[in-house]
Amino acid sequence: MTDNQRAITDDQRRRAKLIWDYHQMSHEVRPCDAAIGLGSHDLGVPAFCAELYRAGLFPTLVFSGGSNPTAPERFPRGEAVHFREHALALGVPTEAVLLEPNASNTGQNITLSRDVLAAAGISVKTVLLVSMPYMERRAFATARKVWPEVEVICTSAPLEFDDYLKTIGDEQLVVHQLVGDLQRVIEYPKLDFAIEQDVPEDVYAAYESLLEDGFDSRLLKV
Known part of the structure; x- marks a missing residue:
């Protein structure tokens, strides 16, 4: 160090x-209508999203996030863009991934991703939020506030x-x-x-x- x-x-x-x-919420992960990979500085998020997709836990994945405010140099084209590229490189098919490149906070990650899913004609009753490990509870509490009509399941890479x-x-x-x-x-x-x-x-x-x-x-x- x-x-x-x-x-x-x-x-x-x-x-x-x-x-x-x-x-960490310790939710039991099960199949959902869609997943949202929440933007951050951690490429472990899209890597775990790819693993969950390959396991058949959701058919559609939204990556959400604009420029990282604390480390903009890490993902210069925005978190969602880099996350999507990482997931595609790990074998997630292009047609399974939607992009939300504008969110600047967790509330926007969820509401703007909801809008992207709706625009794609995807009906969501259960959503899997994939985040950094220490972000699970905040993601859950935010989603329950801004998208109360869906069932929210939170997960992160098992570290x-x-x-x-x-x-x-x-x-x-x-x-x-x-x-x-x-x-x-x-x-x-x-x-x-x-x-x-x-x-x-x-x-x-x-x-x-x-x-x-x-x-x-x-x-x-x-």
């Missing part, structure tokens, strides 16, 4: 793991926390992101962006203590 990618302490790892576990840290290669960055996503889970219902989610006391205590440790670079200003 470089100086900007310092390891976290064992105690920080323990507290971050509590938040990591909370973010253990330590394996994800190794994959990203920057332990502190991951903790900043975990904390930032939990703040959104807490605050978005107050802004009418998402439904409310119960936060267990130990998870909230871990969140507050990691904030005290300075893991606050991904926080919203509320």
Whole structure:
């Protein structure tokens, strides 16, 4: 690791793991009418979408996302465009993939993807949301708010926390992101962006203590 990618302490790892576990919904994945691959900085999302498509879990896949606001250089033509290309390279047929290249937040990922599916004449009663592991709960809460008439199932690549840290290669960055996503889970219902989610006391205590440790670079200003 470089100086900007310092390891976290064992105690920080323990507290971050509590938040990591909370973010994951542990939904039972089953066949759905369509899937949405939520844009992010992580190519693990389209790779897992391709795996799920090959397993026959959905006939249609929408990739959603414009330029990544925190790392625009990673996917210069937009998240959805790069995700689609990655999935096609992994064997997903062109006709199975729809593109939504404009969303700039999770609510737009879902509402604009809904519009793309409707424009394609695809009726959706069940939708599979595929995201980064620590984004599952926020995606679920957002979808239940903005698309309440469908059944929402959330999933992500099946990685253990330590394996994800190794994959990203920057332990502190991951903790900043975990904390930032939990703040959104807490605050978005107050802004009418998402439904409310119960936060267990130990998870909230871990969140507050990691904030005290300075893991606050991904926080919203509320």
